[in-house]
Amino acid sequence: MAQVKRTPLADQAAELLLDRIRSGEWPLGAKLPGETTLAPQLGVGRSTVREAIGQLVGKSVLQTRQGAGVFVLALDASEDWDVVLRRADIASVIEARIAIESEAASLAAARRTPQELRLIRHLLKQRENCEGTREEYVDADMRFHRAVVEASNNPVLLELFDTFVPRLRQSMVEMLRISKPLEADIDHESHEAIVEAIADQDRSKATESSRTHLESLKAAISAR
Numbered sequence: 001m002a003q004v005k006r007t008p009l010a011d012q013a014a015e016l017l018l019d020r021i022r023s024g025e026w027p028l029g030a031k032l033p034g035e036t037t038l039a040p041q042l043g044v045g046r047s048t049v050r051e052a053i054g055q056l057v058g059k060s061v062l063q064t065r066q067g068a069g070v071f072v073l074a075l076d077a078s079e080d081w082d083v084v085l086r087r088a089d090i091a092s093v094i095e096a097r098i099a100i101e102s103e104a105a106s107l108a109a110a111r112r113t114p115q116e117l118r119l120i121r122h123l124l125k126q127r128e129n130c131e132g133t134r135e136e137y138v139d140a141d142m143r144f145h146r147a148v149v150e151a152s153n154n155p156v157l158l159e160l161f162d163t164f165v166p167r168l169r170q171s172m173v174e175m176l177r178i179s180k181p182l183e184a185d186i187d188h189e190s191h192e193a194i195v196e197a198i199a200d201q202d203r204s205k206a207t208e209s210s211r212t213h214l215e216s217l218k219a220a221i222s223a224r
Contacts, residue, residue: 013052105210107152
């Protein structure tokens with residue numbers, strides 16, 4: 001038989017503090033009152049307040065500054081990326097990829113090294129020649145796109161791309177399972193256009209080619 005679970009006092013205190021921040025009691029950048037003030041307001045001890053603040057620091061809502069106090073860093077706790085991506089439909093994920101990869105392609109055109117360009121060309125060839133399972137084809141495609149993002153030499157864009165891969169991979173496999181075979185020549189040409197723009201260091205063309213390819217992918221998926 002299921003039983004009612006008691007929520008730890010620190011969790012309750014953290015939620016009360018977050019509610020007060022959400023309500024606007026403490027605006028962005030404001031300093032929170034000290035533990036001796038907050039403890040009686042929340043009806044808990046100072047150690048519980050300290051633990052609650054620690055939870056909100058961990059969620060990037062609060063920031064502690066040595067010798068200065070605790071300050072509001074954000075007005076709400078952001079959801080975990082995995083939760084956000086599980087809720088998002090695949091079209092929304094591709095829209096986010098467009099924003100990331102079109103900029104990454106532009107930066108790659110400006111920053112790629114000869115070694116990175118050789119890797120991108122090599123992975124494009126692997127993708128073109130892949131005759132394995134749907135999963136293997138999707139993985140080859142993802143390796144190509146990741147190499148383009150990596151050639152942007154922007155670690156934040158690369159980290160963002162990596163968060164999308166698990167959510168996107170299965171959807172791509174499913175799309176290939178239920179759809180007719182892709183127009184391979186056209187699909188390969190769109191990838192070649194990205195590579196040639198990067199090779200020519202043409203930032204605007206790289207952006208356009210990446211966006212056009214992903215917009216086509218979004219349209220194909222939305223039509224299923």
